[in-house]
Amino acid sequence: SQQGEEDPQALSIQEGENATMNCSYKTSINNLQWYRQNSGRGLVHLILIRSNEREKHSGRLRVTLDTSKKSSSLLITASRAADTASYFCAATGGGADGLTFGKGTHLIIQP
């Protein structure tokens, strides 16, 4: 499977600081997607990066993809208390394939 694995499993930073989460996967992918999940809630799609892309931005989010290292990173700049959540990466090989998720990074933003 193209399993994504996030690192670190938990991250606690001060409000205003940047947060970086990493994701690794095992086999070739078509795209990789990042999601946020607040405690007890559903998954919110953040950003999708395709295998032929190296970097994408969306507001305070920056995602990179290194297919040679089979890794991706999510950077959240100028963190806010509302960013406290679990963040998941999920990879797919394309076609009708579903997503293979990592176990997530739990991010806590300290006020």
Place this chain on the structure above:
Amino acid sequence: DAGITQSPRHKVTETGTPVTLRCHQTENHRYMYWYRQDPGHGLRLIHYSYGVKDTDKGEVSDGYSVSRSKTEDFLLTLESATSSQTSVYFCAIRGGQKGDTQYFGPGTRLTVL
């Protein structure tokens, strides 16, 4: 929310009983997916559908069946629920500008006693 609803949102049932969860979408998406989320495992794919009556197994399909008799509804059935199937179940569709983004429903929390 990509027009996805799930029902019921919460259910408590007993071991051995059949359970059906429903995923309903309003935007005519071709691809639909069922996942389960358990602590320490992230989300895992159970089954997926690539069209009416076209379904296939995912990573953790044992003990589950699915049906899709019309585009808008994707049903997940636990024929005989077990305690190991206590989980949160999420349905997803594929959409977005290029049709490769997965959007998730609100989830169904199932407890099997």
